[in-house]
Amino acid sequence: MNILFVGLGGAIGAVLRYLISLIPIKTSYPILTLLTNLLGAVFIGFVAGMLSYGKISKNQSLFLKTGVCGGFTTFSTFSLESVQLLEQGKILGACSYMSLSLILCILGVVLGSCLSSFAHRG
Structure with missing residues (x-):
């Protein structure tokens, strides 16, 4: 049953990621992956917080964290785009992309966790 939860969530996450990729933004900077x-970082922080407050079950967590977030976020694409920026000689762009990705996504998890705290209280 756990495999079904993860698989269904992953399918939903992948479709959502694809839909975001259709946003018509013309730039060499990988803003849509960021x-x-x-x-995804904000969402996974929120889900983890809700799990810690007992507001969602472990099966719901599997569906949302491992499935939806796993299918939605994309570390491999981030890695590929970072290498491509470096290969194109866009060192500043690559460094800013890698730094922003790391810093913003960690802050996103913290924000999601804080949001779950507010949702838990309200």
């Missing part, structure tokens, strides 16, 4: 990973 946005996707930031949204």
Whole structure:
């Protein structure tokens, strides 16, 4: 049953990621991957917080964290785009992308956790 929860969540996450990739933004900077990973970080922080407050079950956590977030966020794409920026000689762009991804996504998890705390109280 756990495999079913993860698989269904992963399918939903992958479709959501694809839909974000359709946003018509023309730039060499991988802003849509950064946005996707930031949204995923906030969401996973929220889900983890809700799990810690007992507001969601372990099966719901599997569906949302491992499934939806796993299918939605994309570390491999982040890695590929970072290498491509470096290969294109866009050192500043690559460094800013890697730094922003790391810092913003960690802050996103913290924000999501804080949001779950507010949801838990309210």
